[in-house]
Amino acid sequence: MAALSAPWWLPGGHLQTIWRKLATAPTLIRQRQRIELADGDFIDVDRLPAGGDNKPLVFLLHGLAGCSASPYILAMQHTLHSAGYDSVAMNLRGCSGEHNRLAVAYHSGCSDDVEQVIAALMAAQPRPLVVIGYSLGANVLIKWLSETGFKPQLRAAVSVSNPFSLDLCCAQMKTGMAYWYGRYFLRRLRTDLQNKHADLVRQGVDDEVQRIQQLGPLDGLQTLWDFDDAVTAPLHGFAGAEDYYLRCSSRQFIADTPVPTLVVHSHNDPIIPPQSLPRADEMSSLVSCEILPFGGHVGFTSKGQNDWLERRILRFIEQSQLS
Structure with a gap:
């Protein structure tokens, strides 16, 4: 496989990041499935079968303010389908185009939701499993x-553009060019919460409406840290942003990775x-960490090969099946 070499027209991390956001994604005919959760809420997943019953099921998790229709998810599912792998893309709570039923949403540690979705998928069809996460999803x-009860089914995992240390990433988005990414995420999260509140009011779900109203006004929130301290933390049982x-932060869990895991990251994220990023002595011996000179945040397009990331992930998955 060719080494990553940034195209002349995408020389920096910002441009690679924006390219991925605006990239033309393949059109896929997927099957939507709703999975009911123990707390009365739901998760929607989008399945793309490829007739690959003799291969592991590949499970994908999107990033902050993303969904199963994010270009990187569609591109990966397309590549997997072409290689004969069945795949399932999970929409985190409230990200499937329909507001979830409860005031709670998704956050960087919502691993229990993933466990419930995996449990439903494995109950319907037990099989080996490969998992891929991007950004917050990573x-x-x-x-x-590190927590799952499905370790025996796991064959491989891939982490792309993982923030690892949430406090440091939030601090990064308070200054410089990264400030505008923080503003984008803040605007998206605040708008999503306001729209969900209005939807719950229309439905007359008074208890959930009250939980959101108790958070106080959102207009004064200036940074992603402010949102996490005022909204994410209290809604999800944390003492504040620092506690959350x-x-x-997944840096503390990388040593407990139970399967071969590929970490893909770029110096110019x-x-x-x-x-x-975790130091080498913090990671499990099962982790292969590729810190690339180019790629931006979930970008990783290469000269003459826009699907470099998808090909790299597929090669890792296939190599894992041989070991």
Whole structure:
């Protein structure tokens, strides 16, 4: 496989990041499945069967403000389908185009939701499993790997552009060019919560409406840290943003990875500072860490090969089946 070499027209991390966001994604005919959760909420997943019953099922997790229709998810499912792998893309709570039923949403440590979805999939068809996570989804994935009861089914895992240290990433998005990424995420999260509140009011779900109203006004929130401290933390049982970041940052869980795991990251990621990444002595011997000079945040397009990332992940999955 060709080494990653940034195209002349995408020389920096910001451009590679934006390219992925705006990239043309393949059109896929997928099957939507709703999975009911123990707390009365639901998760929607999008399945793309390829007739690969003799191969592991590949499970994908999107990033912050993303969904199963994010270009990187569609591109990966397309590549997997072409190689004969069945895949399932999970929409985190409230990300499938329909507001979830409860005031709670998704966050960087929502590994219990992943466990419930995997349990439903394995109950319907037990089989080997490969998991891929991107950005926030990669953080959730590494945490889930350390906790899951489905370790015997796991064959491989892939973490792409994982923030690893949530506090450092949030601090990064308070200054410089990264500030605008933080503003984008803040605007998306605040709008999503306001729209869900209005939807719950229309439905007359008073208890859930009250839980959101108790958070107070959202207009004064200026940074992603502000949102996590005022909204994410209290909604999901954390004492504040600091407690949330401390308990959910996946850097502390990477040593417990139970299967061969590929970590793909770039030196020019505009959102994740280098000091966020785990040191070699913090990682399991099962982890292969590829820190590339180019790629941005979930970008990784290469000269003459826009699907470099998808090909790299597929090669890792196939090599894992031989070991």
